[in-house]
Amino acid sequence: MAVGILALVGLSGCSGQWARFGLPEPASEQAPHIGNLWVGFWIAALVVGALVWGLIGWAVIRYRNKGDEHAAPRQTKYHLPLEILYTLVPFLIIGVLFLYTVRAADAVLDQSQEPDVTVDVIGQKWSWTFSYHGADDPAIGVDAHNVGTLEKIPDLYLPVNQRVRFNLESADVIHSFWVPAFYFKMDVIPGHPNSFDVTPNKVGVFDGKCAELCGEMHAAMIFKVHVVEEAEYEAYVKQLAADGNEGLKVMPQTTKHVLPESNSKEG
Numbered sequence: 001m002a003v004g005i006l007a008l009v010g011l012s013g014c015s016g017q018w019a020r021f022g023l024p025e026p027a028s029e030q031a032p033h034i035g036n037l038w039v040g041f042w043i044a045a046l047v048v049g050a051l052v053w054g055l056i057g058w059a060v061i062r063y064r065n066k067g068d069e070h071a072a073p074r075q076t077k078y079h080l081p082l083e084i085l086y087t088l089v090p091f092l093i094i095g096v097l098f099l100y101t102v103r104a105a106d107a108v109l110d111q112s113q114e115p116d117v118t119v120d121v122i123g124q125k126w127s128w129t130f131s132y133h134g135a136d137d138p139a140i141g142v143d144a145h146n147v148g149t150l151e152k153i154p155d156l157y158l159p160v161n162q163r164v165r166f167n168l169e170s171a172d173v174i175h176s177f178w179v180p181a182f183y184f185k186m187d188v189i190p191g192h193p194n195s196f197d198v199t200p201n202k203v204g205v206f207d208g209k210c211a212e213l214c215g216e217m218h219a220a221m222i223f224k225v226h227v228v229e230e231a232e233y234e235a236y237v238k239q240l241a242a243d244g245n246e247g248l249k250v251m252p253q254t255t256k257h258v259l260p261e262s263n264s265k266e267g
């Protein structure tokens with residue numbers, strides 16, 4: 001226990017990635033929900049670990065073999081209160097962790113507010129397609145899309161401090177849309193559209209990845225997230241449209257059309 005508390009004091013005293021137990025700097029309004037959960041789990045695990053290691057160490061030293069047979073500890077069997085304690089305490093710990101997990105999940109999956117910006121994401125072997133709903137925004141007035149390829153890693157532009165809704169669809173296999181700095185990823189499943197909201201709150205360029213081992217070129221499914229001021233975002237979408245990428249890229253309603261013919265026929 002003492003070791004755990006000491007570790008906590010040490011950690012709270014130092015800043016940066018160590019204090020976040022390895023997480024990158026958070027870049028969205030929703031990220032702290034997951035960040036706090038992650039740090040809380042580590043602290044709970046360290047406290048339990050310190051207690052167990054402490055008891056093991058104490059027993060090893062206290063009851064080490066001194067060549068005296070009578071030095072062995074008292075042997076306890078069928079001690080009902082102790083066994084009930086062993087059973088209840090882990091359930092209590094799991095219950096508390098579960099409660100905080102559900103709360104964090106509810107917070108990051110909340111879509112009760114209307115988004116400021118909507119971006120459709122299609123995961124396709126082996127890149128991403130981003131479609132910006134700009135037509136209903138008077139400052140933009142046009143929809144535009146950006147298709148990534150193996151040769152050209154796609155850019156994703158997002159306005160800072162605006163609620164962004166991502167609609168995720170897959171053209172082929174299961175991918176996973178992941179921006180580590182947002183502490184969030186969601187599976188991109190063929191025939192099963194997914195959606196989540198995020199509010200980037202830090203201007204900068206962040207890495208995006210596919211977090212599902214989707215096939216041979218999985219590692220190539222990376223993208224760059226540019227969180228920019230609103231005016232720059234509007235200018236980007238307008239420019240995309242002007243460069244011949246007007247409109248939204250939409251998926252056919254059923255993935256049966258997407259799979260190659262040979263896959264749907266009896267082989």
Ligand SMILES: [Cu+2]
Pocket residue numbers: 123174175176210211212213214215218221
């Ligand atoms: Cu993928």
